[in-house]
Amino acid sequence: MSVLATVRPDDWNFPLFVHIIGAMILIAGLLTGAAALFFAKGDEKLLRLGFWSLMLVSFPGWIVMRLGAQWIASKEQLDNLPKNPRWLDIGFMVADIGGLVLVITLIVGGIGVYRLQQGKGAALLKATLVLSVLLLAAYVVAVWAMAGKPR
């Protein structure tokens, strides 16, 4: 069974807690941002709410998740394995590539929100929505991999 179902050395628990809390906040922000952007239908306030959810919830969540990931990986000495298990590769790949895509999403969304003042930016915020839905799907796969631990 996976990491969550086993009893670990005590000093692994806090880094794992940090990692999981960060991932939960990241996914929560993506869900909130995507939902607000999807239902905005051009409404400026909801578009802003969607963007700021991504910026102020998802992004800090990603940072906490990634720091926690590195911390727990070093505690479990996962960075010294001769060959990484598949779940670990999936986790690191989605975390890192997803982080880059999240930054791009925030830049695109930020420009979109700025342009709302001139009555523009809707297309950019649609792109932000698409990217945030893709990120949400990718991180759901990562959570599945982290929890189920496919070899």
Place this chain on the structure above:
Amino acid sequence: MRFNDWMLAFHVLAAFSLVAGSTLFWVLVVAVRRIDTPDDTLRLGPVAKVGNAAIGIGMGGTIILGVYLAFAVDGYALWDGWILAALVLWFIGAALGRQVGEAYMQGPKKALELKEAGQNGPNAELLAINRTSRGVFLHTLTSIVLLLIIIDMIWKPGA
């Protein structure tokens, strides 16, 4: 992956869904504090429905799969202290969550009343309802309960 690994993965995904729904409501709790018009209040409705769906999936998935795993995984039993604690916290969270929902339904109800009366402008009473301190207090308690469940699941005291 064995069957129980899949069940555990879905259990964890359900927990993520639950926290995502709860956090979504935190964003709405903050957003609604500056809203004093019926239209803007009602516009948050579809987003709140996404939060409700996430919480529903999360509550159902965590309890059903959690109880299944307690029986199916060797070395764990439903009457283990940390599992019992999680169950008690889950029921407390569910009861608190219902009350949070009731507190935050007053705003959309008032907004609908105002709309039906043809009052679409800013309304001080609506703003006061949207800023419900009871709702914030109950949602804070619910979030603390969720946090305690996560801590219990990771540390597994007594296991």
